[in-house]
Amino acid sequence: MRTRVPEERTRQARRLVPIIPMLALLSAPEALAQATKQGAGLFTQRCATCHSVGEGDRVGPDLHGVLERRDEAWVTRFIKSPSAVIDAGDPVANALLTRFNGVRMPDQALTDEERASLFAYFRDCTAKGPGGCKPSPAEKMGTDATAEDVARGRKLFEGSEPLTHGGAACIGCHDVRGLGVAGGGTLGPNLTFAFARMGEKGMRPALAKLDGPMMGALYAQAPLTEEEQYALKAYLADVSRDGSRPRADRDFVYLGVVGLLAALGFIGIAFTAPSQRGLS
Ligand code: HEC
Numbered sequence: 667m668r669t670r671v672p673e674e675r676t677r678q679a680r681r682l683v684p685i686i687p688m689l690a691l692l693s694a695p696e697a698l699a700q701a702t703k704q705g706a707g708l709f710t711q712r713c714a715t716c717h718s719v720g721e722g723d724r725v726g727p728d729l730h731g732v733l734e735r736r737d738e739a740w741v742t743r744f745i746k747s748p749s750a751v752i753d754a755g756d757p758v759a760n761a762l763l764t765r766f767n768g769v770r771m772p773d774q775a776l777t778d779e780e781r782a783s784l785f786a787y788f789r790d791c792t793a794k795g796p797g798g799c800k801p802s803p804a805e806k807m808g809t810d811a812t813a814e815d816v817a818r819g820r821k822l823f824e825g826s827e828p829l830t831h832g833g834a835a836c837i838g839c840h841d842v843r844g845l846g847v848a849g850g851g852t853l854g855p856n857l858t859f860a861f862a863r864m865g866e867k868g869m870r871p872a873l874a875k876l877d878g879p880m881m882g883a884l885y886a887q888a889p890l891t892e893e894e895q896y897a898l899k900a901y902l903a904d905v906s907r908d909g910s911r912p913r914a915d916r917d918f919v920y921l922g923v924v925g926l927l928a929a930l931g932f933i934g935i936a937f938t939a940p941s942q943r944g945l946s
């Protein structure tokens with residue numbers, strides 16, 4: 667009796683054996699797609715400030731085809747610790763260091779899985795050809811924006827540059843610190859700290875959709891282009907940054923006038939009160 671149990675197990679196991687590799691085969695493309703997607707996200711967060719994949723050199727080299735021009739083991743070692751490879755006198759790393767003006771790529775802690783996902787992303791970009799993986803503009807981080815991106819976002823917000831699909835300017839319903847004397851509309855919430863509150867993760871889908879009871883009706887037929895989403899995100903990220911640029915001069919004047927009137931009003935009350943008391 668006792669011997670039958672393991673016997674049955676082996677028989678069952680034998681029947682299962684061919685199924686396991688089949689399952690692995692079935693899930694492999696899915697797992698790869700998943701890793702590629704994770705790698706793309708990681709690249710945006712941790713590498714895209716200095717690198718592109720197919721859009722040319724930035725602070726660091728264009729990484730398009732990096733796994734073809736270099737040994738994977740070398741790239742792995744380099745990403746694990748650029749400074750260790752440079753300091754060990756590696757000729758390739760030191761040539762790169764010279765070419766990129768002595769800017770050292772910072773050491774970043776990445777797990778093996780994260781590195782594998784980055785490699786999956788690099789291979790996927792290489793497979794896409796010379797242009798590589800141009801990130802869709804809306805995918806770019808609002809906090810990586812240039813001053814021009816921010817300026818364009820402000821124009822779109824204020825309506826001095828019309829939205830491509832004819833949507834209403836945001837200023838009609840939203841105020842933001844620094845928008846000038848009249849300020850923006852008050853139908854919607856003040857968006858000065860919206861980016862700080864919602865973060866990149868919340869703001870990206872919010873601008874892609876612009877839904878909600880009031881905006882949904884307006885923008886369903888007039889969505890923002892990806893470039894517009896990015897510029898507006900850049901602008902909102904900029905205004906929400908604590909201790910950011912001083913308010914526009916007009917606002918100082920405005921606050922000054924209001925403050926002066928308030929102060930005069932106060933003095934007026936302070937002076938009239940006793941005299942009125944004296945008269946009565
Ligand atoms: C602060 C800027 C910066 C960041 C962030 C950065 N790098 Fe780099 N990277 C560089 C520079 C600069 C070089 C050229 C070597 C040097 O000077 O250190 C480089 C070189 C490389 C190389 C070698 C390229 C080649 O042509 O052989 C790889 C691979 C690389 N980086 C991958 C990454 C990955 C992956 C990330 C994100 C996890 C990343 N880098 C983040 C600046 C950066």
Ligand code: HEC
Pocket residue numbers: 823833834835836837838839840853854855857860872873877878879880881882884890898
């Ligand atoms: C017709 C008025 C109106 C216009 C125009 C408008 N919004 Fe809104 N928006 C609202 C209202 C109202 C809300 C609050 C949620 C709701 O009721 O839909 C809101 C919410 C938001 C939120 C979420 C804020 C939060 O605190 O959760 C963001 C972000 C936003 N709007 C961005 C924009 C941008 C960018 C534009 C211009 C492209 C714009 N809105 C144009 C009325 C408007």
